[in-house]
Amino acid sequence: MAKHLVQTRLNGEPVEFLCDPHATLLDALRNTLQRTGAKEGCASGDCGACSVLLDGRLVCACLVLAAEVEGCEVTSVEGVAQAAQLHPIQQKLLEHAALQCGVCTPGIVVAAKALLDRNPDPSEREVRYWLAGNLCRCTGYDKIIRAILDAAAELRG
Amino acid sequence: MTNESKYRFVGTRPLRHDGVDKVTGRAQFGADFALPDMLWGRTLRSPHAHARILRMDTHRARALPGVAAVVTAADLPEVEPGPGPVNLRDLSCNVLARNKVLYHGHALAAVAATTEALAAEALELIEVEYEPLPPVLSLDDALAPGAAILHEGRAPKRYKVSGPTNVAARCEFSRGDLTRGFAEADLLLKRSFRTQTVHQGYIEPHAVLAQTGADGRSTLWCCTQGAFMVRHYCSALLGLDSAKLRVVPSEIGGGFGGKTTVYQEPVALLLSRVSGRPVKMVMSREEVFRATGPGCATRVEVKLGARRDGTLTAARASLWYEAGAFPGSPVEPGAMCIFAPYRIENLFIEGFDVCCNKPKTTAYRAPGAPQAAFAMESLLDELAQVLKLDPLELRSRNAAQKGDQLAYGPRFKEIGLTETLSKAREHPHYKAPLEAGCGRGVAVGFWFNAGMNSSATLHLGGDGGVSLVTGNPDIGGSRASLAMLCAEELGIEVERVRPVVADTDTAPYTDLTGGSRVTFATGMAVVEASRKLVAELCARAARIWDCEPAQVTFHEGRCLPTAASGLDHSPLSVAELAARMAQTGGPINAQAQLTARGPGPGFATHICDVRVDPETGRVEVLRYTAIQDAGRAIHPSYVEGQMQGGAAQGIGWALNEEYLYDENGALENAGFLDYRIPVASDLPMIDTVLVEVPNPTHPYGVRGVGETPIVAPLAAVANAVRAATGVRMTELPISPPRLLAALGLKQNGGAR
Ligand code: FES
Ligand code: FES
Numbered sequence: 001m002a003k004h005l006v007q008t009r010l011n012g013e014p015v016e017f018l019c020d021p022h023a024t025l026l027d028a029l030r031n032t033l034q035r036t037g038a039k040e041g042c043a044s045g046d047c048g049a050c051s052v053l054l055d056g057r058l059v060c061a062c063l064v065l066a067a068e069v070e071g072c073e074v075t076s077v078e079g080v081a082q083a084a085q086l087h088p089i090q091q092k093l094l095e096h097a098a099l100q101c102g103v104c105t106p107g108i109v110v111a112a113k114a115l116l117d118r119n120p121d122p123s124e125r126e127v128r129y130w131l132a133g134n135l136c137r138c139t140g141y142d143k144i145i146r147a148i149l150d151a152a153a154e155l156r157g
Numbered sequence: 158m159t160n161e162s163k164y165r166f167v168g169t170r171p172l173r174h175d176g177v178d179k180v181t182g183r184a185q186f187g188a189d190f191a192l193p194d195m196l197w198g199r200t201l202r203s204p205h206a207h208a209r210i211l212r213m214d215t216h217r218a219r220a221l222p223g224v225a226a227v228v229t230a231a232d233l234p235e236v237e238p239g240p241g242p243v244n245l246r247d248l249s250c251n252v253l254a255r256n257k258v259l260y261h262g263h264a265l266a267a268v269a270a271t272t273e274a275l276a277a278e279a280l281e282l283i284e285v286e287y288e289p290l291p292p293v294l295s296l297d298d299a300l301a302p303g304a305a306i307l308h309e310g311r312a313p314k315r316y317k318v319s320g321p322t323n324v325a326a327r328c329e330f331s332r333g334d335l336t337r338g339f340a341e342a343d344l345l346l347k348r349s350f351r352t353q354t355v356h357q358g359y360i361e362p363h364a365v366l367a368q369t370g371a372d373g374r375s376t377l378w379c380c381t382q383g384a385f386m387v388r389h390y391c392s393a394l395l396g397l398d399s400a401k402l403r404v405v406p407s408e409i410g411g412g413f414g415g416k417t418t419v420y421q422e423p424v425a426l427l428l429s430r431v432s433g434r435p436v437k438m439v440m441s442r443e444e445v446f447r448a449t450g451p452g453c454a455t456r457v458e459v460k461l462g463a464r465r466d467g468t469l470t471a472a473r474a475s476l477w478y479e480a481g482a483f484p485g486s487p488v489e490p491g492a493m494c495i496f497a498p499y500r501i502e503n504l505f506i507e508g509f510d511v512c513c514n515k516p517k518t519t520a521y522r523a524p525g526a527p528q529a530a531f532a533m534e535s536l537l538d539e540l541a542q543v544l545k546l547d548p549l550e551l552r553s554r555n556a557a558q559k560g561d562q563l564a565y566g567p568r569f570k571e572i573g574l575t576e577t578l579s580k581a582r583e584h585p586h587y588k589a590p591l592e593a594g595c596g597r598g599v600a601v602g603f604w605f606n607a608g609m610n611s612s613a614t615l616h617l618g619g620d621g622g623v624s625l626v627t628g629n630p631d632i633g634g635s636r637a638s639l640a641m642l643c644a645e646e647l648g649i650e651v652e653r654v655r656p657v658v659a660d661t662d663t664a665p666y667t668d669l670t671g672g673s674r675v676t677f678a679t680g681m682a683v684v685e686a687s688r689k690l691v692a693e694l695c696a697r698a699a700r701i702w703d704c705e706p707a708q709v710t711f712h713e714g715r716c717l718p719t720a721a722s723g724l725d726h727s728p729l730s731v732a733e734l735a736a737r738m739a740q741t742g743g744p745i746n747a748q749a750q751l752t753a754r755g756p757g758p759g760f761a762t763h764i765c766d767v768r769v770d771p772e773t774g775r776v777e778v779l780r781y782t783a784i785q786d787a788g789r790a791i792h793p794s795y796v797e798g799q800m801q802g803g804a805a806q807g808i809g810w811a812l813n814e815e816y817l818y819d820e821n822g823a824l825e826n827a828g829f830l831d832y833r834i835p836v837a838s839d840l841p842m843i844d845t846v847l848v849e850v851p852n853p854t855h856p857y858g859v860r861g862v863g864e865t866p867i868v869a870p871l872a873a874v875a876n877a878v879r880a881a882t883g884v885r886m887t888e889l890p891i892s893p894p895r896l897l898a899a900l901g902l903k904q905n906g907g908a909r
Binding site for chain 1: 177179180188412792797803834836838842
């Protein structure tokens with residue numbers, strides 16, 4: 001099967017890669033581009049561990065074909081911190097001890113960023129519903145929700 | 158919470174050392190490793206729940222271009238069961254089936270090929286001829302007369318029966334005189350409870366990368382709760398010299414007991430040895446559900462005798478736990494736990510380990526205890542209701558105290574059950590008013606906690622920082638808690654300690670991360686190693702001051718002359734002594750190893766409020782409070798996190814989670830869409846109250862905290878549902894269809 005050449009932007013930089021027509025964006029990120037921050041927890045859109053932004057929109061990278069991102073702007077967890085400066089969401093997750101094993105964390109970071117980018121002042125309920133697609137088996141979500149509300153407050157200044 | 162204690166770091170909340178890596182995506186989990194020239198391995202799995210393997214032909218798969226290796230059980234040596242607690246022959250047969258497949262999803266063969274797609278294609282070319290056998294899918298099936306037998310010709314342990322049986326073992330504990338105890342009671346209650354198969358549900362699927370060199374030395378990178386465990390099982394199953402195998406634990410994306418054994422690790426190793434190339438294997442979520450975990454389904458029958466004032470006079474329990482395909486359910490710990498929180502003079506407990514055609518069950522957080530507590534704590538709730546006693550008061554009247562003897566022998570030292578009960582009674586949650594249609598339940602949880610073997614090595618750097626090397630994968634913040642113990646002892650900042658989770662060639666031996674043991678047991682080794690390091694620092698100061706080491710003392714990170722010495726020197730800090738190592742005797746390292754005794758049992762009391770929708774049968778958890786004796790919380794945030802996470806897992810177990818099989822034994826909900834674990838919008842905030850009754854055997858009073866929190870929620874939720882609806886749910890999960898059926902029955906006068 002002939003491979004596709006895909007040209008896209010990843011975390012602000014132009015990249016190009018070859019992919020099989022049926023390869024997912026998650027495959028391309030993890031196996032072709034060696035960006036293993038997005039995790040595969042299910043490959044069926046149910047866990048959110050693979051969350052990335054596609055032109056600013058929150059998607060499950062396991063449900064997007066790699067070939068579809070031609071000409072798009074992809075933001076993965078690797079692009080959330082600016083150089084050595086953590087994003088307030090990342091900093092607050094750490095301060096609230098909102099991760100235990102940490103495998104869900106990249107997806108939570110990206111999903112929370114997508115939320116706060118569009119809604120700077122969400123209620124607890126809004127955060128809970130927004131994150132309903134991001135499974136965490138370790139924390140019971142309590143500290144994650146608090147961290148995101150705290151990050152929102154800090155971002156509002 | 159303020160840190161009014163005598164400690165500088167213990168009880169504070171520093172940022173974890175591996176935190177930045179984990180929030181930026183840099184941390185490497187099991188599936189994040191790759192090597193040049195790497196092959197992809199995939200596993201052929203049984204489409205039958207129970208069948209004899211008549212013939213297997215792998216020729217066509219081998220002939221497919223791009224396929225580098227195909228392996229089956231024929232490539233594994235036949236191993237003896239061995240003396241350890243895990244039967245190695247069973248483990249081998251679970252890793253690759255021999256003669257028989259015992260569950261839908263049982264691995265039979267594996268292929269390594271240049272791409273995952275090719276490997277999958279090759280699997281389709283493997284021909285297997287089966288003779289299907291009747292599947293045994295429940296305890297009732299397994300115990301029925303004339304049931305198909307999974308392991309023909311295998312005699313059960315401690316259990317006498319004529320003819321073949323699926324019972325693999327029986328255990329028994331007793332004390333006092335049961336007949337007399339029941340005769341002394343004013344009231345007898347008896348009920349039977351059931352729970353279904355559940356999965357640990359860690360978000361990271363099992364993953365391994367294996368590499369073998371031309372010299373026969375291999376390296377495995379994998380996500381596991383214990384690298385030494387993986388090394389042991391892999392070398393035993395493959396008949397390898399374990400000196401030729403190095404296991405590197407990756408970051409681990411959850412385990413909850415489910416990563417305390419091996420599945421594809423020995424297979425990937427074998428494929429890499431056959432092909433001479435690196436082989437990576439990552440399970441799909443479906444494979445994780447079908448062939449790993451799960452936690453066992455159970456039936457537990459409890460009978461209680463009580464006086465009118467609530468005093469328990471006698472208790473009897475029978476427990477049947479599904480082991481799955483091979484013997485080894487956690488029925489024995491379940492039996493040991495069931496009455497542990499209470500002082501009961503007369504008791505009898507028996508447990509049965511029962512095989513059936515489901516995946517071999519694996520440890521799941523406080524293995525065996527939640528199911529046992531569901532039965533006991535539900536029946537206690539009923540007792541309180543009949544006696545018109547406050548349910549916490551009933552528990553307090555019977556609560557075990559220091560000195561009380563457990564059914565299995567030992568006596569309790571300091572324990573915090575009574576403290577958690579009184580904190581629960583005082584908590585605003587317990588007094589808050591409830592709306593109509595809502596109910597409140599409480600329950601107690603108990604877990605032993607484990608000690609086992611641990612080591613720790615400290616290397617002092619010239620900068621005065623310390624590398625802290627252990628072999629315990631950090632599953633929930635143990636790098637931080639271990640580093641804090643080290644910092645406390647050495648009087649240096651927590652950030653100056655660099656905790657390292659090392660591979661099996663580098664780390665001193667440690668048992669796996671499990672049994673809530675790392676901060677307790679490995680923590681003890683860290684404290685001991687730190688004290689050795691301090692002794693060496695004092696010796697170095699003595700050399701500098703030209704005095705006896707006994708004339709030097711250590712306080713808050715500095716060596717100084719003792720008052721008695723009469724010497725007058727300005728103190729030397731760890732950093733100053735580190736800078737002068739080369740002149741005072743060379744490098745400074747310290748190591749400690751121990752078998753940790755006296756882990757100190759954990760107790761918790763949970764309070765749960767629910768609202769039940771009578772139309773749909775949906776149960777919503779409105780408020781939840783977990784109160785637990787942590788002994789001493791080294792890093793309180795991560796202790797709270799364990800309590801909240803355990804509560805959430807328990808709520809899922811109580812309300813939603815169960816394996817659904819079709820009549821042929823095929824798992825029907827092998828994905829997160831249909832096996833629904835709690836999501837953020839399902840839960841409220843989970844309040845925590847830390848109780849600290851120090852464990853006398855630990856230098857800082859630590860008790861394990863990870864497992865206890867999952868023990869109470871099953872009954873706490875069920876008791877809340879009872880309070881809201883008047884219906885006692887004796888079977889989990891309390892899913893909408895099950896609850897609706899029970900509510901309907903009640904309306905028709907069929908139930909109380
Ligand atoms: S891996 Fe994409 S949602 Fe789970
Ligand atoms: S921290 Fe482990 S899954 Fe969220």
